Amino acid sequence: MLIVIYAYRLTLAGRLNVQNFDYQVIINALPLLWEGLQLSFLLTALALVLGLLWGTCLAIMRVWGSAPLRWFSAIYVNAFRSIPLILVIFWFYFLVPMLTGESVGQFYSALIAFTLFEAAYYAEIMRAGFNSVSREQYQAGQAIGLTYTQNLRFIVLPQAVRNMTPVLLTQAIILFQDTSLVYVVSLRDFMTTASVIATREGRLIELYLFAAAVYFVICFSGSLLVKRLQKKVAT
């Protein structure tokens, strides 16, 4: 409400009037922004799939692995969760060309950074999911004569997956927001594109507000979806 009143007063003062707000610059930028958004989605999708795969491995190691594997997984997860994502992006932007001996471009080094980083968070969510299935469930499975794998497949995993899906989806939304950080290595995702155009056209207000609106619409719809799913899971 206050914001509306304030916007109205600004309009009266002629500082936020409709002519001043340059829609044209956004319309002209749409094709480039769309390309950027596609790259953001692509990066999110790939990092999500790869991160989930690696995260599942880490979680399995942590919950059912032998002692060295448990330790490895615990150290990996805690180390990645203790350092900022930007530092991880810098690390791989610097490391990947050095290890492979050739330049692979920002996209692949960013993808590797996101995959390894997000996997730590997914592993932690999954571990909580596995642990959320009570021990009695497992014992009940044993009592009716299920083998270890049957027990996991039919008793433990279905419940665990059900419990952790909403949290995993929320983490996917966070991942989508985090992809904006590839700005620091100038990879042309949605955010970087908006910033480049904003600076080139001298239209910072229009482009940053537009970028914020687009991100908000996507993330808010995502979180509404998660909420609906959560209600379903709870019943």
Added chain:
Amino acid sequence: MEYNWDWSVLFQVPYFGWLISGIQWTLLVAGCAWVIAFLLGSLIGVSRTLRNPILRGIGAVYVEVFRGIPLLVQLFIWYFVVPELLPQDAGMWVKRELPQPEFTTAVICLGTYTAARVAEQVRSGLQSLSGDLSNAGRAIGLTERQNYLHIRLPVAYRIILPPLTSEFLTTFKNSSLALTIGVLELTAQSRQIENYTFHGFEAFTAATVIYLVITLSVVAIMRGVDRYLRIPTNAGGSS
């Protein structure tokens, strides 16, 4: 892989100082932002548990807006857009005379962003309290405000101490985003050392180790605090 190892570069004259100053800026940004986040987040968290629908609505909108926009976009909006939208005089003042503009902007941005997340924790902490607690407060004649200040909030904080600790650590890590508007905090300094010396491996390792050490110390300290403050009858309590 050919790489010229030289760990001593970290201790040479300008670079060691850069790392130290980076640590200071990181802690300063994170600490100041956390103060804002904690106070504002508590207010919003409380407002979401009130009966007044307008206050509840404001709280809900705040949380959704600040959680739905990436922190980097918010940072750029605070830095580039907000000064333009302020009234003429205030805008001028922000652009010309605001002390440490990058630092201040980063603190406000990170504080208001984290406030949304703190608010959610405070709300869930308050909602987990049993109604008997408020009734008891009312029975001894406390007003609603006193009830919150002296009974419900102190208990809620004790319950949500572990998630609040991890929110603080997130703030600590998120302070690295301040480098995009020119605050030379730890990550920025390690990047700068890489640019100057081409010893990226050593520089990034130093930053990683420092982040790890600070995070682990905070976790260890807060675990002790949590053990001390935990409510004995609570589920999972050590009693």
